[in-house]
Amino acid sequence: MSLTINDVVFAFISGLSILSALGVVFSRNMVHSALFLILTFLGVAGIFFELGAGFLGLVQILVYAGAISVLVIFTIMLVMSVEVGKTNLPNSSMSTHLWGAYFAVLLTLALGASIWYSELPQVRGLAVSDAVGSLAGLMLGNYVVAFEVAAILLLLAVVGAIILARGVEEE
């Protein structure tokens, strides 16, 4: 098995995302963590591109890297009251460490098992030419109920956030 240009690109992108994910965890400064998180999102978008799912990659960039991470940074900036360099310190209590290790092992097992036991049929033939169209067909066709429920849920969240921020007037 020879090394193709695809493999090199994949190794580069996934290495970048893993490194920046480690950066999220190990930075002492919370704003740095948030910025590393953006890099991780961009790496995930790169993996989407590499797999030929350009639209999904762009959604990843627009929604996660462009919007959600900005909100994360905003929140951090607004609620921060201590010195910046000490906002993301490792927790020293032993029980937290144990719980963290427990969940990490559980997650690894679950992910590994689901990858190991699922059949991954190899897709042959040309890539889908109109990916956006078929995605739209599925979203507004077969899965329209789930799509609308998600939309209503988001709307409720927005209304709730506004009410929480403004407070309810006393009667």
Added chain:
Amino acid sequence: MENWFLNIAHWLTSWLVSLGLAPVWADLILLVVQWTIIVGIITLNVLILIWLERKVAGFMQERLGPNRLGPFGIFQTIADTLKLLTKEDIIPSQTDRLIFKVAPMFFIIVAVMLYAVLPMGQDMAVVNLNVGLFYFISVGSLSTICILMAGWGSNNKWSLLGAMRSVAQMISYEIPLAFSLLGVVMITGSLNLSDIVQAQHNIWFILLQPVAFVTFFIAATAELNRGPFDMPEAEQELTAGAYTEYTGMRWALFFLAEYTNLVAVSALASTLFLGGWQGPFLPSWLWIILKTYLIMLVFMWLKWTFPRIRMDHLMSLSWKVLIPISLVNIVLTGAGIELFRWMGW
């Protein structure tokens, strides 16, 4: 004249292949060459744009504008650039050093990335991406983070305030911007910018989608942080917003990127609404340049005509006026398309 650039590209590829290179590498080299040329043209074009902006401002305010260096002061920006290049690079001691340094670089990289999908003439897009329009919007949204990085990294109250204002503004105006483009996409049935240009063969979309054009234009002005929506760097209250602590070439990079964004958005507007590279007599690449400059002149005209808008008015304009209007526009466009289909056009 129409095929000058295509011929050069074709000749370069065949020459590289005749040297014994694999076609893949020849294409890669061609891509690098195209990219370098685009970046070069953008940078040189900014020199002209800054001069033009100052001249237009002078004309609007009944003064002369730059007029000392060269005919009509045309060498003024070159002198300014040389001055900026030779200035000392000052980094204040209390900054978040790494973020402070990389913010202007990321900002210009994101601005230049926008040009990858713009069709600069018939068959002249660097990458003919089938989701090109969506690429433009999502890559454009990354520039908010760069401004946030600049504002945060400077560790200065004005910088942070300016960055927060500009991010709030850009996130709010991204929504009407994307919604107003949906009308065009619905008529064309494609996100590919070349297809959108082809679809305007008979009639420009500014005539079919006038409301979308107006909302797009207002939202784009806000996205570009240009007057009358330049609250984020309102000199009278915030010094220079997120760029307050920057000096010399780092500051110039922000300036460069802002004008690069201006050109990109104007080129997008002319591609989507003014028929792109289509036009009689002149070659296609000249048409897109002319239309882009026309849109940019309108941007400058607005900037020097209207007073700055207050921050809360700015927000309510986006959420209470532009978003409802663009939503209604989408519904009406959909109804119109169905009606035309039903009538069998």
